[in-house]
Amino acid sequence: MKSKTVSVIIFITLILFGACVSVVPKSTHVESTNYLLTPVDSNLSISDSDFLNGTSFYVRQVELAPYLEGSGLVSRTESNKVEFSNLHRWGEPLDEGIARVVAKNLSIVLGTLNYSAYPHRKKPQCDLEIGLHIERFEKVSGAKVTLVGTWQLFRNNRQVYIEALAEKIKLSSAAVDPDKTPQVAALSQTLRKVSERIAAGLVRRLETE
DSSP states (O other), X not given: OHHHHHHHHHHHHHHHHHHHHHTOOOOOXXXXXXXXXXXXXXXXXXXSSOTTTTOOEEEOOOEEOGGGSSSEEEEEEETTEEEEEEEEEXXXXXXXXXXXXXXXXXXXXXXXXXXXXXXXOOOTTXXXXXXXXXXXXXXXXXXXXXXXXXXXXXXXXXEEEEEEEEEEEEOSSOTTOSOOHHHHHHHHHHHHHHHHHHHHHHHHHHHHO
């Protein structure tokens, strides 16, 4: 009799355990989408004219405002309020992405392959170094993105020039779209504008030397 009671208890326990397992809710985890900044007109060939006349350049590690150092895309909802996306992230460290894109843009605009960018090492006998300090790099109201900061020119490890940067680009589609591709594309366009300004500054400096 005792053994039958034990068997009934075990049977009931197994039924209850199975019932508990069957009601476990499905996972609501959503994979994040990862984005990369892109150079301008990356499908075009390098210009035939080398505007640096053989001079090499290196884009240093980009200095980011601390709130930009995370991987989530940033949106500024008020002057003193920002939101970080958990579902839309950068696919590489943002400082490396900006350095990579600016260096490639400069290569295309200036017509040279004689360059390198952080995190890679400088090429031997590198003549020019470019620094970037980014204070803002985000989506803002009005379906726009903004970039604010400075760029610096170094020669022989000494800063010889600095210029303020302030670019704002309108998104190509409605801001209500949950996809962040328009935001990333617009941020890439701000880097194009920045690269064009840096290229013009480099050429002017070389012409006066």
